[in-house]
Amino acid sequence: MAFIQDTLISFRREMTPTLRSWYYIVFGILQPLLYLGLFVPLLTSVPTGTEGNPLQWFVPGMIVMLVLFTTVSCGWALTEELMSGSFERFLATPMSRPAILVGRSLKELAPLLVQAVIIIAVVAPFGLVLHLLPMLLGLVLLLIFGIGVASLSYALAIASKHDGGLFYMVSHSVALPLMLLGGVLLPMDLAPDWLYTASRFNPLTYLVEAERSLFTGAVFTQSVLYGALMAGVVALVGLLVGTLTIRRAGL
Amino acid sequence: MIRASNLTRTFKTKAGPVEAVRGLSLEVAEGELVAFLGPNGAGKSTSVRMLTSLLPPTSGQAMIGGHDVARNPVAVRQLIGYVGQGTGSGPYHRVRDELITQGRAYRMSYPDARKRADELLAILELEPQADRDCATLSGGQKRRLDVALGLMHTPRILFLDEPSTGLDPHSRANLWEHIIRLRRQTGMTIFLTTHYLDEADNMAERVMIMDHGKMIADDMPEKLKADLAGDQIRLRFRSEREAGSAAEQARNLPAARDIAREGNHLTLTVNKGESLLPGFICELHNSGVETQSANIHRPTLDDVFLSLTGRSLRETAEPPA
Secondary structure (H helix, E strand, O other): OHHHHHHHHHHHHHHHHHHHOOHHHHHOOHHHHHHHHHOHHHHHHOOOOOOOOHHHHHHHHHHHHHHHHHHHOOHHHHHHHHHHOHHHHHHOOOOOHHHHHHHHHHHHHHHHHHHHHHHHHHHHHHOOOOOHHHHHHHHHHHHHHHHHHHHHHHHHHHHOOOOHHHHHHHHHHHHHHHHHHOOOOOOHHHOOHHHHHHHHOOHHHHHHHHHHHHHOOOOOOHHHHHHHHHHHHHHHHHHHHHHHHHHHHOO | OEEEEEEEEEEEEOOEEEEEEEEEEEEEOOOOEEEEEOOOOOOHHHHHHHHOOOOOOOEEEEEEOOEEOOOOHHHHHHHEEEEOOOOOOOOOOEHHHHHHHHHHHOOOOHHHHHHHHHHHHHHOOOHHHOOOEHHHOOHHHHHHHHHHHHHOOOOOEEEEEOOOOOOOHHHHHHHHHHHHHHHHHHOOEEEEEEOOHHHHHHHOOEEEEEEOOEEEEEEOHHHHHHHHHOEEEEEEEOOHHHHHHHHHHHOOOOOOEEEEEEOOEEEEEEOOHHHHHHHHHHHHHHOOOOEEEEEEEOOOHHHHHHHHHOOOHHHHHOOOO
């Protein structure tokens, strides 16, 4: 299938230089490990709503945060290629537009998955109970969600064209409230009513809840269903918006 | 091979709509080498981007190799090679990798792409750079790589948007050497845009001059120069009186125009000056008028542009700093 083939071509092109500088991937887990080392201990006295080690509650949320922040800003990498002309070069080929976007998103997501696996492996001795299959499913959900967010980020980069500052401003003013309202750092159950209500309108909330359910090994729950639906919708909307932006902008 | 009818493109800007291309119609046959000449902002790139399916036209239609660009963009893309104004290669990617990726994007198998990449690396003299990051290439090497990228799938039509802009004269000459040789070998149709007069003049078999989003001339460079500019002849005589009588006789020359006397000099514009001049001097001699010196100024495409627009292309051709 042309779509899958094109996705692989695009992924492979972007991945090759990344693999050459693989140490960045390892370096990238430093920040999440700091959160785990310096923030999670604070959670021992916070009622997170789950039994046992707060790691079980915190790790999935943190991986969602990692994916969100990386994918939201990945359009930045495209700005350079938009200006130089190398993105245009691909648009002049018969490659499928959504496949170009998916391939590029996967390049951003692959290192994240590696980092997630490393984080899980590192914290397991400190009390994270492993539920391998559900956790794997959780990573797949993140992948789908990430493709959507990355595509939206690419669309934003294309729409704000040569204005890198605009891209930075918009992407960050979207990502931060999403993260805070998603209950990534502290449980939303502790929030005042208005804040809790606001969090219900945040798609990220459902993903975080689905991941938390999966990380405790519970697959067939309402949270997982909602989270999966949400990830699917974000991916579809992202690819649709991304493809339309490419077509409209007439790059 | 390339046909456009009434293409227009309007951009919305803060200052209001800008009509970048206003009703462009053209036809290019298989194997032609055509140059779009015009100052910056004339609408050349916008036109090429519409012809290559990168930019949807506001109105009008374009057909490439029998495919409607708007309805069947994928077929058009497969048929053409496109070398844009910018740098096609990615800075962190290696030269050979980029070529192979390009081949794969055009549905070539990996072994075919690999073979073709090595072929083009040799043809465009990029072999020593094959395993280097594209960011380390010189300007001329980057541009040759762009051309190689455009040629990966052996397209029947190659679009080159300002292929030599920003290159030093040596790299420009070198790039053109490669393009001309490739064309001789493959007979592909080449459509290029340029704001370099000499480039259009020396390389293209046919020049389309664009200004303010419209095509204002379309012919062989020689014919454009003969029809629209003509050869300027300047003669010197022994006296003003002789110059005056020469001016009288010059009126009988075919297509003579702009006849002017200035002291003992006479200037006039004719077509095919080099074949007219000896006869004219002889004729003057027979009537007792001796020519002391003769000089022909062959027209350039700039003279053509000047006569069409009243502006010189040289003034407008400087790229913005």
